[in-house]
Amino acid sequence: MEFTSLLNTSLDLNLKPLRKQESENNFMEFGRNTTVEEERGALIKELNRVSSENKNLAELLTVMCKNYSELKNQMMEYTNKTNNHGILHQNSTTPSNKRKLAEINNNSNIIGPSESTSSDEDSSKKPKEEQIKPKISRVHVRTEASDTSLVVKDGYQWRKYGQKVTRDNPSPRAYFRCSFAPTCPVKKKVQRSIEDQSVVVATYEGEHNHPHPSKLEGTSTSNRSLRLGNVPCSTTLRSTGPMITLDLTKQKSSQEESPSLRGKIESPRIQNYLVEQMASNLTKDPSFKAALAAAISGKFLQQNN
């Protein structure tokens, strides 16, 4: 695991100056005190202990990452299955609920080409409306289930103007407008998937009439804001249409998927992003925090002694 090696490197780098200082101090005091040898032995012992602790933590981290990756894969499989069922279910909805049906037809246009259920009369009635219908796209973003903020980082600047609890989904739907340009007509609806609470469905309406902020910011932009056109982690384009699943938390498995993806992920920018993601995940784990704090405090205590 890449993060493990990074952590090892970082811990190692932190320990190196200490080792150097220890050896220098010992060299200066050599001959002055007879207990220096004992002290040195104790220090080396402690250093070994910290190193082994470091190793244990790294192993623990590797196991955690492995388990996390496995769980992630299982979750992905499960989500794909339920999503397929969901689509089937939508298609078999009873026609009694016309409001819902209209929405489903609208969604069918979103997902891809489908048989039109509207009669010729209807199409002749509203030809203009269909022509000026704004471009609609859907994006599925995998986030932490505990994360209640309906934020989909796509690089654009959004301003929330409303929130509603809809009938068919207990989780609230948030309404956003693109605030990067005052005249930008693009709107975004964000709501958690009813089937999978860890998946956030963002529906984009319209097209941006301004360049992507990342193009204006240059290449030195922060990794915190993800860009749809440059998504570092796994991006799944659905065969059924322009539905995109962004697995923002996926790490190892995405590397195993394809060599081309691996090449992308190994770029320094992506590595930074992965490190950030994993660090944020790890800092949420109290046991890891406790172990890390114990290791660090142990080192400080040893130094003070």
Added chain:
DNA sequence: CGACTTTGACCGGCGC
């Protein structure tokens, strides 16, 4: 102090 979020009120479309 400006930008942004929250949230209740309001509006228009649709079905009954």
Added chain:
DNA sequence: GCGCCGGTCAAAGTCG
């Protein structure tokens, strides 16, 4: 015409 529902508005609150 009435009620339901999704979408939007706008005042108040919050944050940096």
